[in-house]
Amino acid sequence: MTRQLIVVAVSAGIVLGQGGLTHGQSPAPIFAREQLAPHGLVRAFFTQVQIDPSRYRLTELVLDGDLLLIQTDAGTVHAVDSETGVTRWTRRIGDPRHPTLRAAVNKKWVAVINGSTLFILDRNDGRVLWSVRTEGAPGAGPALSSQRVYVPCLDGKVFAYRIDQIVARAAEDVTVRAIRVLEAGSPLALKTTPQRVVPLVSHSFGAAIIQPILTHEEKGEERVAWGTDRGFLFLGVINRIRAEEFPFIYRVDAAGGIVAQPTYLRPDPALGRKVGILFVVSGRGFVYAVRERDGKSIWRFSVGEPIYEPVAALGDDVFVTSALGRLSCLSAANGTEKWVASGFKRFVAASRDRVYAVDLLDQLQILLRSTGARVGSVDVSPLPIRMMNDQTDRIYLATPWGLVQCLREESLADPIRHQPDASSSGSDTTTPPTSPEAKPTP
Numbered sequence: 001m002t003r004q005l006i007v008v009a010v011s012a013g014i015v016l017g018q019g020g021l022t023h024g025q026s027p028a029p030i031f032a033r034e035q036l037a038p039h040g041l042v043r044a045f046f047t048q049v050q051i052d053p054s055r056y057r058l059t060e061l062v063l064d065g066d067l068l069l070i071q072t073d074a075g076t077v078h079a080v081d082s083e084t085g086v087t088r089w090t091r092r093i094g095d096p097r098h099p100t101l102r103a104a105v106n107k108k109w110v111a112v113i114n115g116s117t118l119f120i121l122d123r124n125d126g127r128v129l130w131s132v133r134t135e136g137a138p139g140a141g142p143a144l145s146s147q148r149v150y151v152p153c154l155d156g157k158v159f160a161y162r163i164d165q166i167v168a169r170a171a172e173d174v175t176v177r178a179i180r181v182l183e184a185g186s187p188l189a190l191k192t193t194p195q196r197v198v199p200l201v202s203h204s205f206g207a208a209i210i211q212p213i214l215t216h217e218e219k220g221e222e223r224v225a226w227g228t229d230r231g232f233l234f235l236g237v238i239n240r241i242r243a244e245e246f247p248f249i250y251r252v253d254a255a256g257g258i259v260a261q262p263t264y265l266r267p268d269p270a271l272g273r274k275v276g277i278l279f280v281v282s283g284r285g286f287v288y289a290v291r292e293r294d295g296k297s298i299w300r301f302s303v304g305e306p307i308y309e310p311v312a313a314l315g316d317d318v319f320v321t322s323a324l325g326r327l328s329c330l331s332a333a334n335g336t337e338k339w340v341a342s343g344f345k346r347f348v349a350a351s352r353d354r355v356y357a358v359d360l361l362d363q364l365q366i367l368l369r370s371t372g373a374r375v376g377s378v379d380v381s382p383l384p385i386r387m388m389n390d391q392t393d394r395i396y397l398a399t400p401w402g403l404v405q406c407l408r409e410e411s412l413a414d415p416i417r418h419q420p421d422a423s424s425s426g427s428d429t430t431t432p433p434t435s436p437e438a439k440p441t442p
Contacts, residue, residue, distance in 0.1 A: 028382040028399045036407065039366055039376040044394065044406040045085030049078045051402040056096070058402050061387040064105040067123065068396065070404060075100045075114050079126060082394065083415070085406065089126035093119050102141035102211055104149070109163075111142040111149045118142065118151060120163055129167045135159050135199060143212035145222045147240070151199075152208030152226055159199040160224075160238060160246050166197055200238065200246035206230030215264045215276060215292050223249075223292070225278055227258035233280045233288075235295065250295035256284025256306070263390070264292065265313040265332060268420045277332065279318060281307040287320055289335060299335030303328055312347045312390040314418040317369070319347045325360050329372060339372035348386050351393040351409055351416055358386055364395070378407075392416055 029035075031043045049070050051058065060071040068082040074096040079088045093100065094114025101113040109129070110121040116137060120130040136153030143150040147164045206228030215235070216223040223237045234248040263279040276292035285305045289298040305322035312319040317338070318330040327344040328337055341357075348356045348364065354375075355367040362381035367374055380386065383397040383405065392415040395407040408415070 028401075028403050030403075031378075031405060031407065036378070037410075039378060040410050041378070041395075041407050042410045044083060044408045046403065046405040047080055047085040047087070049076075049402040049404065050090070051076070053401040057400040058385060058398055058404075059100070060102050061385065061396050061398060061404070062103050062105060063387065063389060063391055063394075063396070065107075065391075067105060068404075069103050069105060069110065070398075070402075071100060071103060071112075072402070073100065077103060077110065077112060077121070077126070079110070079123075080404075082392075082406070085404070088124075091121060091126040091128070093121075093128075101138060104142045104144045104211075106144045106146065106214075108146065109144060109149075109167075111144050113138045113142055113151065118149065118161070120149065120167065130163060132161070132197065135201070139207050139209040140211040140226075143214050143224055143226075145214050145217050145224070147222070148238070150212050150214075150224050150226075152210070152212055154207045154209070156204045156206055156208055156228060158202045158204065158208055158212065158224075158226060158234075158236060158246075160201070160236075161197045161199045162243070163197070200243070202234070202236045202246040202248055204228055204234045204248060204251075205232055210258060211261050213262055213264055215278065225262050225264070225292075227254075227260075227262060227280070229257060229259075231255070231257040231282065233258060233262060233278070233290075235278070235292070252280060252288060252290055252295055254280050254282035254288060255286055256282040259283055259308050260310040263311050263313050266420050268315075270420070271316055273332070277313070279311045279313055281309070281311060281320070283307070285322065287311060287318070287330065287335070289318075289332070301328075301330055301335040301337070309346065310388065312350070312388060314350055314390060317350075319350070319355065319357075321345065321347050321357070327357055327372075329355075329369075341367060341372045341374070346386055347388055349389040349393055349395045350418075351412060354409070356395055364397075391418060393418075 030046050056072050056074040059073050062069040066082050068080050070078040075093045078090045093112050098115030104111045112119045116134050118132050118134050134151050139154040140152050148160045149163050151159045208228050210227035212224050212226035214224050220240050225235045227233050231254045233252040236248045238246050260281050265277045267276050278290050278292045280288045283306050285303045287301045303322045305324045308323050309321045316332045318332050320328045325343045327341045329339050343359045344357045346358045355369050359365050364378040364380045366376040385398040387396040398404040
């Protein structure tokens with residue numbers, strides 16, 4: 001037992017030493033049980049990803065269910081278990097001299113853009129299944145459906161590449177050629193020809209610099225939303241039966257421009273919410289709630305200050321953080337303000353009873369979800385990367401040098417899933433408008 005403790009202590013010391021490696025930075029702390037126990041928290045895991053801190057930085061944390069993607073500006077993607085921190089795979093994508101945009105992930109794939117090249121990876125093992133040079137200059141990270149990947153570009157175009165059939169054909173092609181290798185005994189038989197995909201394209205106004213989100217997907221249709229620098233939110237739709245065009249069916253004008261990714265709240269019959277809601281924030285401090293299927297305004301709320309962060313929509317609560325430090329909890333149903341707290345810069349996570357947010361002094365404040373009253377705080381100043389988690393209750397913190405930690409409430413061994421499953425949330429069957437002339441302005 002003593003020997004094991006020594007090994008663990010030495011390992012922790014190595015990780016701590018890497019936190020400030022050659023940069024004169026203070027080592028980031030690995031939270032001890034004694035620090036967290038008074039607040040009812042425990043450390044679920046910590047992990048140190050491989051990174052050269054003299055040249056590169058950790059840039060993004062992307063969560064999807066049991067998978068946490070950790071991206072660096074070296075073009076490396078690390079996939080770890082979101083509950084245990086165990087590394088599943090690591091893959092270096094493209095050229096580290098080119099920018100790597102925020103990844104998208106679903107149940108089958110991971111999509112990453114490096115420079116002007118789009119890569120599709122297998123979610124399970126990180127294998128590169130397909131890659132292509134994009135049609136235009138990408139303005140933000142991609143979005144994924146079970147059939148397509150969407151790439152937003154600086155000229156306002158959004159390209160939709162059909163990839164499910166390509167990936168299947170590529171896997172079949174490799175299998176066939178591997179058999180030929182065995183038969184012919186020649187490694188040259190394994191060479192494959194890159195498969196070309198002609199994408200569908202939607203033309204929007206302004207530069208598409210906001211990462212799109214998939215909002216709706218069913219057997220005959222899929223819909224995706226994105227924003228542009230001219231202050232428009234667009235909802236594009238693809239008819240999966242015909243799959244001949246990719247029009248946007250409406251646009252929403254947001255005063256002051258859109259600088260944050262939209263947020264989608266699925267229908268939830270358990271809460272009496274029969275339709276999906278899109279939330280959009282603007283630089284002039286407005287929060288817009290629109291009906292996803294047709295863009296009809298549900299409500300609008302002004303916080304009186306610019307908003308640069310996406311909202312977090314959990315159940316019937318919508319959490320909004322303004323640029324000057326105002327954290328508001330709104331009703332998803334009608335936009336009324338339930339409570340407001342001052343001095344905050346980022347919503348981090350929430351459980352059934354608590355809200356976790358970072359204040360202007362880099363303290364992780366613990367608030368009661370019902371009233372916004374503060375009940376505790378944890379110093380997270382050495383961990384400047386804090387992922388906004390609107391999927392579960394887990395708190396993910398990291399340093400630019402690759403140390404990642406996950407905190408949770410002691411009583412929550414299993415994560416709380418805030419969004420209803422897409423297959424059980426009920427389908428929104430009302431026919432949306434089919435013409436891009438519909439231009440609701442909340």
